[in-house]
Amino acid sequence: MDQIRIGFIGDSITHGTGDETLLGWPLRVGQAERGNGHDVVVYNIGVRADTSELAAARWEAECAARLQPAYRCATVFALGINDSAHEKSPERDGVRVPLEQSAPRMIGMIQAARRFGASLWVGPTPVVEDMMPLSPFAGLSFNFSNADIARYNAAYGEQAAAAGIPYLDLYTPFSRDSRWEACLRASDGLHPNAEGYQMMAQQVGAWPAWRAMLAGK
Numbered sequence: 001m002d003q004i005r006i007g008f009i010g011d012s013i014t015h016g017t018g019d020e021t022l023l024g025w026p027l028r029v030g031q032a033e034r035g036n037g038h039d040v041v042v043y044n045i046g047v048r049a050d051t052s053e054l055a056a057a058r059w060e061a062e063c064a065a066r067l068q069p070a071y072r073c074a075t076v077f078a079l080g081i082n083d084s085a086h087e088k089s090p091e092r093d094g095v096r097v098p099l100e101q102s103a104p105r106m107i108g109m110i111q112a113a114r115r116f117g118a119s120l121w122v123g124p125t126p127v128v129e130d131m132m133p134l135s136p137f138a139g140l141s142f143n144f145s146n147a148d149i150a151r152y153n154a155a156y157g158e159q160a161a162a163a164g165i166p167y168l169d170l171y172t173p174f175s176r177d178s179r180w181e182a183c184l185r186a187s188d189g190l191h192p193n194a195e196g197y198q199m200m201a202q203q204v205g206a207w208p209a210w211r212a213m214l215a216g217k
Contacts, residue, residue, distance in 0.1 A: 003039040004214065005071050006030075007063045007116070009055060009109075010078035013125065013200075014046030018191030026076075028201035029210075038214055043067075049136070051082045051097045052105045059109060063116055073117040074213055076204075077110050081124035081190075084152045086143040088133070096142075099152055103159045110165050118213045121160055122168045122204065123153050126175045131189025144190060146175065166209030170200065 008014050008026040016024020023031075030042035043066045045059070059077075067073035083097035097105075106121070113119040126146050133143035153171040160167035174180040183196030192199070204210055 002072055003041060005041040005043065005067055005073045007043045007045050007067055007075045008078065009059045009063070009075060010046040011050040011082050012046065012048040013081065013191060014078045015044065015048055016046070016197060017048060018187035019194045019197050021194045023194070023197065025197045025200035025204065028198055029204050032201060032205050033214065049082055050079065052079050052102050052109070053097050055079055056105055056109060060112065063113065067116040072216070075113040075116055075119045076122060077106065077113070077119070078122040079106060080152055080156060081144065081149060084124070084144065084148040089140045099155055102152065103155050106156065107159055107163050107165065111163065120166045120168070120209055120213060121156070123156055123170050124149050125170050126180065128181060128184045128189035131185070134188060134190055168204065168207050168209070170203055173203070
């Protein structure tokens with residue numbers, strides 16, 4: 001059984017914030033694949049509040065330290081929701097990363113990551129707007145809007161397709177799913193609870209591009 005080492009580059013939703021079990025969705029996906037007979041090594045490289053701009057400064061060094069050429073490796077990028085947020089702070093009162101900067105940067109990172117092996121892109125998820133904004137500490141708040149997330153998600157999907165990058169749209173199915181909303185309401189409106197992360201893991205695990213990556217296709 002060949003081993004595959006996978007780096008999951010993302011934000012707090014990749015990290016698993018809000019999950020009372022501390023597993024998040026990457027470790028749940030890894031656990032499921034172990035049960036399917038795959039020797040998967042999961043590297044969760046999620047950093048809370050990261051945007052594409054912040055991740056661009058760190059992802060390559062972090063992947064290089066974990067995804068060694070001697071092994072079969074891959075990367076999964078799960079960024080973008082923080083790009084769409086409206087930040088209010090002493091430094092900014094506006095969108096964190098405009099879409100016209102966000103999408104090309106994401107495409108560039110994912111294309112560059114192909115030097116480590118197959119590279120996939122998992123899109124952003126809906127929020128509960130009446131629980132917004134979130135304020136991590138005094139003087140800083142992030143307001144997430146489903147209309148903005150949907151706009152970023154649509155552009156990401158279109159540009160990923162044009163670049164030949166596999167893209168998983170989670171926004172569309174979850175925006176119609178009352179279970180997802182319940183999982184967000186059990187947390188803070190942005191991050192799901194454990195059940196929500198399990199829903200994400202199931203979507204990723206059933207994704208044809210993910211299955212093809214594991215099979216080495």
